[in-house]
Amino acid sequence: MARYHIETYGCTSNRGESREIERRLRDAGHHRVEGPDEADVAILNTCTVVEKTERNMLRRAAELSESTADLYVTGCMALAQGEEFANADIDGEVLHWDEVPEAVTNGECPTTTPDAQPVLDGVVGILPIARGCMSDCSYCITKQATGKIDSPSIEENVEKARALIHAGAKELRITGQDTGVYGWDEGERKLHRLLDRICAIDGDFRVRVGMANPKGVHGIREELADVMADNEELYAFLHAPVQSGSNDVLGDMRRQHQVEEYLEVVETFDDSLDYWTLSTDFIVGFPTETDRDHEQSMALIRETRPEKLNVTRFSKRPGTDAADMKGLGGTIKKERSKAMSQLKRSIVGEAYAEMVGEVREDALVVEDGTADSVKCRDGAYRQIIVQNASEYGLEPGEFVDLEVTAHETMYAFGEPL
Numbered sequence: 001m002a003r004y005h006i007e008t009y010g011c012t013s014n015r016g017e018s019r020e021i022e023r024r025l026r027d028a029g030h031h032r033v034e035g036p037d038e039a040d041v042a043i044l045n046t047c048t049v050v051e052k053t054e055r056n057m058l059r060r061a062a063e064l065s066e067s068t069a070d071l072y073v074t075g076c077m078a079l080a081q082g083e084e085f086a087n088a089d090i091d092g093e094v095l096h097w098d099e100v101p102e103a104v105t106n107g108e109c110p111t112t113t114p115d116a117q118p119v120l121d122g123v124v125g126i127l128p129i130a131r132g133c134m135s136d137c138s139y140c141i142t143k144q145a146t147g148k149i150d151s152p153s154i155e156e157n158v159e160k161a162r163a164l165i166h167a168g169a170k171e172l173r174i175t176g177q178d179t180g181v182y183g184w185d186e187g188e189r190k191l192h193r194l195l196d197r198i199c200a201i202d203g204d205f206r207v208r209v210g211m212a213n214p215k216g217v218h219g220i221r222e223e224l225a226d227v228m229a230d231n232e233e234l235y236a237f238l239h240a241p242v243q244s245g246s247n248d249v250l251g252d253m254r255r256q257h258q259v260e261e262y263l264e265v266v267e268t269f270d271d272s273l274d275y276w277t278l279s280t281d282f283i284v285g286f287p288t289e290t291d292r293d294h295e296q297s298m299a300l301i302r303e304t305r306p307e308k309l310n311v312t313r314f315s316k317r318p319g320t321d322a323a324d325m326k327g328l329g330g331t332i333k334k335e336r337s338k339a340m341s342q343l344k345r346s347i348v349g350e351a352y353a354e355m356v357g358e359v360r361e362d363a364l365v366v367e368d369g370t371a372d373s374v375k376c377r378d379g380a381y382r383q384i385i386v387q388n389a390s391e392y393g394l395e396p397g398e399f400v401d402l403e404v405t406a407h408e409t410m411y412a413f414g415e416p417l
């Protein structure tokens with residue numbers, strides 16, 4: 001698990017978000033340390049009240065990016081002026097605060113809740129459908145805590161989903177170390193059947209499927225794409241972490257899939273869904289990654305154009321096989337992660353730019369944002385921010401039709417119709 005350093009600037013809202021980041025990191029087994037030099041990851045939660053504050057944020061981000069830790073920048077300045085960090089040549093990832101815990105995981109699958117029990121957080125219900133996975137990735141420490149896949153029955157998970165919805169959940173997040181292999185221990189992958197049953201529960205809600213490794217999804221790709229096309233409750237969204245565009249590196253990582261299988265999953269979803277979001281993860285700088293391997297990863301991103309992309313610089317986790325491999329130098333890892341993050345910003349930014357002028361019906365308000373805004377999710381789980389939310393009387397849990405009016409790199413702005 002990762003050691004993290006976190007710094008928070010600005011208002012109570014930022015402090016609340018940092019507390020929530022820390023709660024989720026703690027639940028996933030990560031540890032706080034004091035100072036970036038002790039840490040695998042440095043988190044800077046920024047403020048942007050006045051110009052002097054902005055200068056201070058840029059200076060501090062530059063200092064943190066010089067440490068050995070990976071830098072994640074979040075908070076108001078990161079979201080409102082994210083390009084400033086790239087323009088200042090700062091080597092860090094700009095993220096919404098609730099994306100930070102996922103990014104810290106170093107490509108490992110999450111241990112979302114320690115005991116795999118559902119959690120209701122505002123209008124978001126987190127539903128771990130199984131514990132464990134079918135893999136043995138060479139860089140992963142999560143596996144030591146979670147073990148082999150252990151799948152409760154469909155009925156049991158449907159009852160948990162129903163209880164969350166009755167308790168007020170409007171967005172169900174289906175999680176696990178690898179949701180794509182749900183049921184594998186019983187001889188049948190059945191994620192699609194579970195989703196179909198959950199969508200039949202009475203109520204107005206959305207369902208997001210998280211963390212489905214390409215190998216597990218590949219065997220049910222058509223069924224999964226069909227169930228998404230048939231049920232408007234399901235976000236047209238797939239998080240399939242590929243981790244590398246090189247089969248050699250995937251082999252050294254002991255991932256179960258090859259690039260070709262990932263491509264077939266993406267093609268199937270492209271064929272079945274007009275509008276959907278591909279979310280994937282890449283680990284940059286794995287010990288055996290050559291320049292050519294890195295170029296293959298970049299080429300795979302250009303080819304599949306994921307609308308959501310987590311880039312993690314490799315760092316060793318104690319007790320894993322990858323920790324015994326001779327690592328790449330920090331400079332190489334930094335250069336490669338910087339290049340990939342730039343590519344990510346251009347591809348994800350273009351996806352959001354294409355949304356401007358379009359109408360999104362029944363977007364779900366999922367949470368309050370900063371400065372009288374709310375965050376909404378459209379049918380493909382794209383983020384749309386509505387400003388001056390109190391003027392429109394918008395509250396989390398409501399559905400709203402939006403016209404997309406503008407965009408930033410990782411989200412759009414919308415106005416209620």
Ligand code: SF4
Pocket residue numbers: 107108109132133134135136137140141142143177178213
């Ligand atoms: S799929 Fe790989 S990274 Fe995920 S929990 Fe299993 S071994 Fe770890």
